[in-house]
Amino acid sequence: MFRGINSVNMDAKGRLVLPARHRESVLSNGTGHLVITIDTREKCLLLYLRSEWELVQKRLIELSNINSSARLLQRLLIGHATDVEMDASGRVLVAPMLREFAGLSKKLVLLGQGNKVEIWSDEHWQLRLTAWLEERASDGVDDSDQFMGLSV
Numbered sequence: 001m002f003r004g005i006n007s008v009n010m011d012a013k014g015r016l017v018l019p020a021r022h023r024e025s026v027l028s029n030g031t032g033h034l035v036i037t038i039d040t041r042e043k044c045l046l047l048y049l050r051s052e053w054e055l056v057q058k059r060l061i062e063l064s065n066i067n068s069s070a071r072l073l074q075r076l077l078i079g080h081a082t083d084v085e086m087d088a089s090g091r092v093l094v095a096p097m098l099r100e101f102a103g104l105s106k107k108l109v110l111l112g113q114g115n116k117v118e119i120w121s122d123e124h125w126q127l128r129l130t131a132w133l134e135e136r137a138s139d140g141v142d143d144s145d146q147f148m149g150l151s152v
Helices: 020-030 050-062 068-080 096-102 122-139
Strands: 002-009 015-017 033-038 045-049 082-085 091-093 107-114 116-121
Touching: 002 015, 002 020, 020 045, 033 050, 033 068, 033 096, 045 050, 045 096, 050 068, 068 096, 082 091, 096 116, 107 122, 116 122
Parallel strands: none
Antiparallel strands: 002 107, 015 091, 033 045, 033 082, 045 116, 107 116
């Protein structure tokens, strides 16, 4: 289970070090086997335990190949999915094409999302966070009722 936000650095070889709490999840649930793919709605990457990715991929494969939206989703998510392994130092190598897609350089933000971790360039994360907060403040909509009964 991944949650929380962390700032990390990526080295010159394209490796990032997972925070200790995420490493524990990876080792206890996936023996270091991970999958990285693109996010189809944002300029970031998605890091899954391989076992979690297999569930996502199964659902994607079950979508109709006749539906053009479903086919595009399959192409983007499965087509970019890259198997990676966490090394003994907790590092994960991000493929150059994936780094380019998300605009990753040295400073990164890792955002735990339950079954996955979003990998953002620090610069893009700050821009999107500011935009989301401004949109939220200006829309005047209180959607807290969606969470009624949820202990937060």
